[in-house]
Amino acid sequence: MRRFLPPLNSLKAFEAAARHLSVTTAAEELCVTQGAVSKQIRQLESRLGVGLFERRANGILLTAAGQQYLPFVTAALDSLDSATEQLQRGTRRRERLLLSVTPSFTSSWLISRIHDFEQQYPHLQVDLISGDGKPDFAGTEVDMAIRCLLPERAGQYHRVLVNxxxxxxxxxxxxxxxxxxxxxxxxxxxxxxxxxxxxxxxxxxxxxxxxxxxxxxxxxxxxxxxxxxxxxxxxxxxxxxxxxxxxxxxxxxxxxxxxxxxxxGFAYYLFCPGYKAELLKVIQFRDWLAQELLSAPL
Amino acid sequence: MRRFLPPLNSLKAFEAAARHLSVTTAAEELCVTQGAVSKQIRQLESRLGVGLFERRANGILLTAAGQQYLPFVTAALDSLDSATEQLQRGTRRRERLLLSVTPSFTSSWLISRIHDFEQQYPHLQVDLISGDGKPDFAGTEVDMAIRCLLPERAGQYHRVLVNxxxxxxxxxxxxxxxxxxxxxxxxxxxxxxxxxxxxxxxxxxxxxxxxxxxxxxxxxxxxxxxxxxxxxxxxxxxxxxxxxxxxxxxxxxxxxxxxxxxxxGFAYYLFCPGYKAELLKVIQFRDWLAQELLSAPL
DNA sequence: CGTGGGGTATGAGTTTTTGGAATGTCTTTG
DNA sequence: CAAAGACATTCCAAAAACTCATACCCCACG
CATH class of the missing domain: 3.40.190.10 (Periplasmic binding protein-like II)
Known part of the structure; x- marks a missing residue:
């Protein structure tokens, strides 16, 4: 079980910067200066021997490697965060899975089945809000969305549910x-x-x-x-x-x-921000959904 | 997505110490002195406001809180480790799931079905070794074991498979x-x-x-x-x-x-060390096994 | 075509954190 | 009761991380 982990604090910096696609706003989130974050990221890159960002004058972009790495780092930090919170509260509050779903899909399909999901994953608290336009996760806590829209935005995870x-x-x-x-x-x-x-x-x-x-x-x-x-x-x-x-x-x-x-010609898609694609709760919901759709032929 | 994470390096110390139930051997694994690990753990505990270990003269024990926390910390670090390794190799090597199973169970039941698991989780490479006595994960990389034995050891995850x-x-x-x-x-x-x-x-x-x-x-x-x-x-x-x-x-x-x-009166049980109970690959195998056993009544 | 602004990188110096070594305490054991 | 094993603590040195200030880069715009 001997591990070869990169400096963990630099992972924090990387993850925040990658989520925001901005060193500066990542620095704000972490309550440090922009320079500090920049240096952490450099350190991480040189330690890994892999470039994670492409630097542009007007911001940063994730390289392919960075895009591959991000979801896992996010998932790990997220799970540490929620485990830590649970520990401190002493009480095992259920983790929240926040879904934004079109009203029709919610009322005619999801509601009658969501109970099954909750039984299967009792540690998750499912919250449903309705939403309609293009899925936009920036600045929200929404984990996944279901829409009747073609995927557009790059860097979003998506998967067709039904044609x-x-x-x-x-x-x-x-x-x-x-x-x-x-x-x-x-x-x-x-x-x-x-x-x-x-x-x-x-x-x-x-x-x-x-x-x-x-x-x-x-x-x-x-x-x-x-x-x-x-x-x-x-x-x-x-x-x-x-x-x-x-x-x-x-x-x-x-x-x-x-x-x-x-x-x-339309289809329902499941969306989630790329950096959340590996969260345990997201994987669980995704798999459950796939199974339900398979096992309930129309 | 603002997080409240404890200092991550102290998590590394905690995790190693908790796995070994020994500050000293954890220090060896981390290549630092025993004092350093001790301090990191203290720091973590005071930061969290929760005692993680019970100190005894002859070693340390996990408190209930520590036992609750450990699997998640292990899972997070483990997933960071494997993501980092994949990143550095550039190649997406499959992650390994190492099972120690009794020869009978392997040849008469598992082998004919394991193919299904591999198809369902193509990112995992399943390695089977045979083993018989009480499951002992110390010093091995074995993730899970299947035995026809009553569970004894505390701190091990176990679950009955079949009577x-x-x-x-x-x-x-x-x-x-x-x-x-x-x-x-x-x-x-x-x-x-x-x-x-x-x-x-x-x-x-x-x-x-x-x-x-x-x-x-x-x-x-x-x-x-x-x-x-x-x-x-x-x-x-x-x-x-x-x-x-x-x-x-x-x-x-x-x-x-x-x-x-x-x-x-005997039963087959699935075992894994408590600190691995939350690893993604472990969860996946566990669920698959449960489903197979349900869906293939005898 | 230069200039301002938003964004990032870098260097020097300072502060904070971490680690090492030695020492102290406690407990089990023979 | 001495010795051994295990963890905690203290002091100090070393390393890491941070801040501040500045340099740099590119785009947009007058």
Whole structure:
């Protein structure tokens, strides 16, 4: 168990600088001068024999080596921090896992399963907040985010969760009133729209060979979970991601009258900042999620 | 992400001392004097406001707090060490997971499944060595051990894997020669014994209401996997743990003529030194093992 | 095209921390 | 009761880390 560890304080400096991509703000976080941090980093680099940063006039960038190293250093320091805090409090407070998830995914999928995660990892306290735009972890404590967005930002960990398949759904009551036996009947109904997905129905109708211009649109909603409610209430036909509609369908509140669906081209992704990709709690949630998605085919 | 970390070098001292339960040998490992380590530990304790060791004249003991803290500190330092090594080699060498397992468990159960583990965790290189006595991790790099022994040593992590059920087995050929229709027929056969389990047959026979003194014993073997081979060769009747005999039975090389079995009171346990209980690789193996044992009922 | 500003590196000197050696204390053992 | 083994402590030297001031680099902007 003889170890060859670099000077640990210089790791602290490296980690802070790498997280902020700035020596100066790292120095602020550590309550020392900028020069001190700079020297610590140099020392670490020469000790390791590996360059960790690329120095630019307007800041620093992580080298490939630095990017490889950072998540592990962050994970180690983080776990020391939380172990130390627990020790001092004497009480074993549960560690927090803070997730930012779209409202639809939360209410239609996550909430009913999160209990299972909590049972499996009782030492974690899961906190859910809803979020929608591009995931931005800077200045927040959010550990991971789930979004229906393509990954853009470099240096973020991401992983596809599900490719979105939209199902045509309607309340059974609605179908009793106006029958729906062939795609053409669609045009007899109000179509519930998503304000964030203007072309959604157009694409769908086009695939069926229908003229989008003949369609009648009903209310528009920001989130799918609202459209689900609306469809259940008989306000019109919805076009809803399969895994979100699943519950309502299995409970008979919605049906997919013609068995029609379409791949929307969107997908749900899991994001987290690169430097958190190796945190134990993050790994655990990630694995659990993967398993749930595998074991609960749609 | 502002952290409150204790001085990291003092953690190094604490961790080494706690692993060795000795300030002096920790000092040797760290290549400093005993006094230096002693001071570092004191510093850490006063900084944390928590006593980590109980000082005795003949050595040191971990307090409850120290025992709680140690695995996390070890895990963090260990992961820093391995990340640093990977960084310096430039090459991502796989991390090693060294297991010490009884020969029988290895050959009859583990080997056929370990491939699955390696696929699931490709970053780990599993090395298997066989071992038998009480698990002793001092001075070795063994991460975990599997033994058929009750846990004794305090401070070791342990977890029961399976309670041992012994099946009566015989080669089909043997049964053709001498039939076996009732327990009494047992006494017509040679009974293969385990040199490590003197009372094994006695208990079994007793449960069936037979006089052990009337039994004829055949060869004795050190390990069950040898007895399995012997039984397959028709050397006599074996009394073999169910999960070890499973494969031979399903392939028809052995049969359990009367459907008899007995709980031996022994159990297989997984062990690892307490300070390694939080290592990522250890957690991963532990979880995989649990799942395999659950999903492969006997 | 020079200049200011934001960012980083560096050098000298000072402060803080750490380590070594020797010594002290305590306890177990023969 | 002396000796040995283990940890704590004290004093001092050495090393490390920090600050301050300054130099440097590049980009943006007038």
């Amino acid at each position: 979105e398949r939209l199902l045509l759904v309607a309340s059974p009551d609605v179908l009793e009133m106006k029958s729906m036996l062939q795609p053409l009947d669609l045009l007899q109904h109000r179509l519930l729209t998503q304000v964030t997905r203007p072309g959604m129905w157009d694409e769908f109708l086009q695939q069926l060979g229908l003229e989008a211009t003949h369609a009648t649109y009903g209310a528009g909603f920001e989130h799918f979970f609202m459209s689900i409610k609306a469809a259940e209430e008989g306000l019109g036909l919805g076009l809803i991601p399969d895994f979100l509609a699943q519950e309502s369908i299995s409970k008979g509140r919605l049906v997919n009258p013609l068995g029609l669906s379409v791949m929307s | 041992e059920r012994l099946l009566l087995v015989a080669s089909p050929d043997v049964l053709e020669m001498k039939s076996m229709l009732q327990p009494l027929d047992l006494l017509q056969h040679r009974l293969l014994t385990q040199v490590t389990r003197p009372g094994m047959w006695d208990e079994f026979l007793q449960q069936l209401g037979l006089e052990a003194t009337h039994a004829t014993y055949g060869a004795g073997f050190e390990h069950f996997f040898m007895s399995i081979k012997a039984a397959e060769e028709g050397l006599g009747l074996g009394l073999i743990p169910d999960f070890l005999a499973q494969e031979s039975i399903s392939k028809g090389r052995l049969v359990n003529p009367l459907g008899l079995s007995v709980m031996s």
